[in-house]
Amino acid sequence: MGRGRAPCCAKVGLNRGSWTPQEDMRLIAYIQKHGHANWRALPKQAGLLRCGKSCRLRWINYLRPDLKRGNFTADEEETIIKLHGLLGNKWSKIAACLPGRTDNEIKNVWNTHLKKKVAQREQKKAGATKNDAEASGDAGTPLTSSSASSSTTTNNSSGGSDAGQQCGTSKKPDMVDISAFEPEHIDISDMLVDAPTGAFPAPQPMPPSPCSSSSLTTCIGGMEEEMLDLPVIDIEPEIWSIIDGDSADVPDVSGASHGDATVPRTANAASVSEAEEANDWWLENLEKELGLRGPTGETQAQSDLLDQMGFAGPLGNTEGDPVSTYFETGPTNC
DNA sequence: AAGCCTTTCAACCGCCAACGT
């Protein structure tokens, strides 16, 4: 643990709270082009007045192209309940089994809906099986002892650190075998493979720089370079120094200088096309919502985007900002 | 219609593990 850690946004005058459509666009554009090899440096290079942590969170939980949005299906809820029984509050691991869902989302759903649901179910079950319990040999380990209460109690001391393991291949000792509770066994491995692949491509760790594909880059064209390079936001240079804790120069963010270096290398050749498909699909929707596609053509689109990005005056015409509209409609269209 | 209460969810905080030097 480093001690010299720079203070987070609150202390250095960075933006906090809700993200604006402009910030979203900026983040999206930057990551699409350069990837997110270094979250700490990202906001600086993208011209965002946010801390890297905030950017990461926003991307992971909201802007990522492979996110499924909208209500959880009954199946998903059941899956969460089951996995929570196995894993406890290991939201990230649970999320790994639910393509398109984030740990934050799952955590929220659990705390708002599922916890109660499980509690109610358990109550019913307790009432119904009260008499049976004594007779049955395995004398049922109560589900709620882990699932319903573990979220309120503090961490199950994380211990296991089953890093690399996904979807509860290791059952924690204090976790209850929920299969005894549920009518049917659940094959966790299925969940990994069962990702709805139809309209929704399997999530990629991070799509390789999709700039080679059409989409946003095409529509924005050369403007994107400017968007990323120009000091559009009136940022006091000292702020970056404060953030960095040094006086290092703001690196040149033009593609040539560091483009490839910051592009994640998680994707192998085989997955590149998949990832590009995913991105194209996502960007298509985004572009439509942003008005970057359609009869008005690219020139208008660029001009609109410039407006939205704050290049050409205030955001007078947002009419419910485009990014918000996009997400209200929902990228998955599921 | 207004005020209050509850629910929802995006965002923040602090901690920890992994990694690099």
Next chain:
DNA sequence: GACGTTGGCGGTTGAAAGGCT
């Protein structure tokens, strides 16, 4: 091996939305 840096995780918070009285 020690130390610093970064990414990631889980818990918590607070604003907004919705429902109720």
